[in-house]
Amino acid sequence: MNVNRTAGTAVDHSLYGASRKTHVKIVAVGLFCAAVIVGVGKFAKNTAIDLGTTPLVQAGEPVTVSGHLPTIR
Numbered sequence: 001m002n003v004n005r006t007a008g009t010a011v012d013h014s015l016y017g018a019s020r021k022t023h024v025k026i027v028a029v030g031l032f033c034a035a036v037i038v039g040v041g042k043f044a045k046n047t048a049i050d051l052g053t054t055p056l057v058q059a060g061e062p063v064t065v066s067g068h069l070p071t072i073r
Contacts, residue, residue: 015023 015026
């Protein structure tokens with residue numbers, strides 16, 4: 001079994017010595033992931049919960065809640 005260890009290049013696992021092409025790939029992947037997260041956040045709407053129409057309640061008075069409360073899934 002003849003193993004030639006001098007053939008090929010050594011692999012360096014540091015970002016300090018990485019080439020410009022590697023840095024561009026890392027930035028591109030990061031921007032793509034950020035765009036996916038923003039897109040999911042923009043299109044994931046839950047319109048069943050309406051927090052703007054809740055009645056105001058003063059402290060110290062008994063209160064009865066009626067109506068449809070949204071279910072949490």
